[in-house]
Amino acid sequence: MFLTRLITLLILTIPSGMAISATASGDKKLADEKGLDSVTDERPTDEPNNPPGNKRAVDPSLLDDVALRPASGSANKWNYAAGLNLAWSIRNDYGARSFRRFEPEAVGFMYTELPVDKLWLRHGARVGYSKDQPQMPKALRMIETDWKASIEEAVVYNWYVVPSLTFGLGYDWRRVSVKATPPIKSVDSRLNTKETFMWNYIQAGVGIPAMKGEYLLEPVLRWQHLSIDRRTNWAFGFEMTKAW
Amino acid sequence: MKNFINYKSSLTRLSGLAIAAMMTSSCGYKxxxxxxxxxxxxxxxxxxxxxxxxxxxxxxxxxxxxxxxxxxxxxxxxxxxxxxxxxxxxxxxxxxxxxxxxxxxxxxxxxxxxxxxxxxxxxxxxxxxxxxxxxxxxxxxxxxxxxxxxxxxxxxxxxxxxxxxxxxxxxxxxxxxxxxxxxxxxxxxxxxxxxxxxxxxxxxxxxxxxxxxxxxxxxxxxxxxYSFYAGKFSETNRWAKEWAMSGINEGFADFNSWTFTDCTDILRSSIDITKIADERDFAKTTFTFTDLEGDDPTACRGEFYCVGSLFARSLYQTQKALASTVSKKDMSNGVIETLKKCQDAMNAMDPTHMPAEKDRDPMDTITRFDYDGAVTSGFIEAFIKNAPASWKGQLCGAFENNFGTTGFNTTARTAACG
Incomplete structure (x- = not known):
């Protein structure tokens, strides 16, 4: 069921990205044919969201030091970014207490403009890994190792800070392995197992741009749902991405 | 430009569809x-x-x-x-x-x-x-x-x-x-x-x-x-407050563990700290009640757990000595039935056999040691008197060896063992 949805999603979004790239490369080709150094943006100049831009910058009326800003140069309207998310999930691992599990992620983003002032769409992909474990006795440990991957869509507001709201859908591949030492003499092999399950989430962040938007530091708070694991619903992290 | 706008509109629609797909994906738990x-x-x-x-x-x-x-x-x-x-x-x-x-x-x-x-x-x-x-x-x-x-x-x-x-x-x-x-x-x-x-x-x-x-x-x-307190434990009960009786309680619990597992090394499998585990292995320890005198006795540092080990050891040694006629089940059942009678017997003792209740915390080391010894003596006297008669000889020997003349004093020995 999930695989069908994922394939549907990919079919819908990837051609859009390809179309976006085609447009950008088409513009460059046009410029080359005309002998121009760059393609002129012929959109009305009073549209607040449409100045010629680079990086994630949009509105030139914002202050120099804090806003995402357009860089001079050719009009490249399709903005990419990649980076890391230092994240922790809050998991109920002890009867009444929680365990903060370190779950770092690699992220990749592509920004596109929306026909609304200062509003952008951010398409993303995320890969995470964790082998962080709660406290367990020496002679008996159940080690959970997770790989996660997701695709996501976010709405981003370009301002002095850059708030975002993200919706993500993905998969978690988990391996459970038992480590037992004497005086535990034997382990039923059925305890070593693998799980694969859905992972979806809503994430809110407030991005702090630096170097005119080339870097974005974004604390995030995420509510997530793992279809077979009730132990965790909340996570938080610090995303650091670089754009080009 | 027109194519660009068309592509952008399409992207917006497609992204919205993607978001809708995410929102409608199952949020239930397995x-x-x-x-x-x-x-x-x-x-x-x-x-x-x-x-x-x-x-x-x-x-x-x-x-x-x-x-x-x-x-x-x-x-x-x-x-x-x-x-x-x-x-x-x-x-x-x-x-x-x-x-x-x-x-x-x-x-x-x-x-x-x-x-x-x-x-x-x-x-x-x-x-x-x-x-x-x-x-x-x-x-x-x-x-x-x-x-x-x-x-x-x-x-x-x-x-x-x-x-x-x-x-x-x-x-x-x-x-x-x-x-x-x-x-x-x-x-x-x-x-x-x-x-x-x-x-x-x-x-x-x-x-x-x-x-x-x-x-x-x-x-x-x-x-x-269930046995000693008849299922009616109360924190105001005198014996619940006695340091020595806390030890007897812990000792019986160790004895019960041995009854089920046939292992006297109760702690080591979970708490593999040599000194702590060694003190609780009541079949192997050799300290007596006399060795517990002082503020920080080196023979056993487990406080009232040490008294418990002496009690468990006494029962264990008695069963081993009587094994040809008294099975572990018989021993366990006999101990439980004996404990049922001990509280009443102790409550009925006069001060020469059981000291009046006192707060032991303000006592000096020697006085406290003598007080605790008098409490264990009264308990042992009640226990031996109410135990099966055929066990008496072995019980007396085991308690005398393990509790010495302070933990099983002369008054109690004479009354219980003759």
Missing amino acids: SFSAPETMKAIVLAFTGVDSGGKAEFALTEKTYRTMTDFNNLDGTYLNIKRGGTLTIKNLNGSIVESPNFEGGEAPALRYEVKNGAAVALDYSTLAMLSAYYQLDEIYSTIEAKTGVTPAALQANLPGGKHIMFFEPVIKFSGQGTDVSAGIKLNAAFSPSDKNFLLFQRSPIESVPLSGNFQVLTHEFGHFIFD
Whole structure:
């Protein structure tokens, strides 16, 4: 069921990205044919969201030091970014207490403009890994190792800070392995197992741009749902991405 | 430009579709279907090796007293996860004045493979294992001790124990609650007959929650409450406040663990700290009551647990000496029946046989030692007088050797042994 949805999603979004790239490369080709150094943006100049831009910058009326800003140069309207998310999930691992599990992620983003002032769409992909474990006795440990991957869509507001709201859908591949030492003499092999399950989430962040938007530091708070694991619903992290 | 705008509009629509797809994806949780027969892979005690050390295995076992798998509920036990337990004091492994709030269903996560539940995380494995230990105790208690489950169940509020798995522990005192990060222990609450499994620790070897030796020790406190206190434990009871009787209680619990497991090395499998484990192995220790004199006796640093080891050793040595005529089951049952008569006998003693109740904390070292010795002497006198007559000779010898002339004084010896 999930695989069908994922394939549907990919079919819908990837051609859009390809179309976006085609447009950008088409513009460059046009410029080359005309002998121009760059393609002129012929959109009305009073549209607040449409100045010629680079990086994630949009509105030139914002202050120099804090806003995402357009860089001079050719009009490249399709903005990419990649980076890391230092994240922790809050998991109920002890009867009444929680365990903060370190779950770092690699992220990749592509920004596109929306026909609304200062509003952008951010398409993303995320890969995470964790082998962080709660406290367990020496002679008996159940080690959970997770790989996660997701695709996501976010709405981003370009301002002095850059708030975002993200919706993500993905998969978690988990391996459970038992480590037992004497005086535990034997382990039923059925305890070593693998799980694969859905992972979806809503994430809110407030991005702090630096170097005119080339870097974005974004604390995030995420509510997530793992279809077979009730132990965790909340996570938080610090995303650091670089754009080009 | 026109094409660009068209592409942008399309992208917006497609992105919206993607968001809609994400929002409508299932947000439910998988529910876990219990195995058809109540079976699970649990941590189980498998016996004792040639060196007298306990052995364990993660193996498939069948629950015999469980009725609701996902809620870990059954005839004699229900497990609750989490919650907050506020207590007045923790006296060894005895909880005083417990007040429990909250607590949830176990929220087990498992797969069923070949008809048995297989835990998917540590907490689930720990709770399944903890339930199995009590299940095994109730299924075998009559064969081991001669006491029926029904006789014990009659003392249970609500007809069953509650076992609290890793609750938050708070100590109450003078209007404030102080959270305590207590680990490395399991406990029994005699006022409500419930069990408490503390939060796991990386210092533990075999987890206490799944250690049959530890849980038969804790169950021994329940049997001591059933026998000595007639199921009516009260914190205002004189003997509940006596340091020496706390030791006797701990000693009986160790003896009960040996009854079920045939292993006197109670602690080492979970707390593999040599000095601590050595002191509790009552078959191997050689200190006597006399060695416990002083503020910090080096022979045994376990406070009243040391008195308990002496009591357990005395019972163990008696059974070994009488093994040809007294089985372990006979010994256990005889001790339980004897304990039932001890409290009344001690209450009836005059001050020459049992000292009047005193607060021992302000006493100097020597006075305290003599006081505790007088209490143990009175108890031993009551015990020997009410034990089966055929045991008297061996009991007298064992108590004399282990408790010396302070812990089993001349007055008590003459009265009990002639």
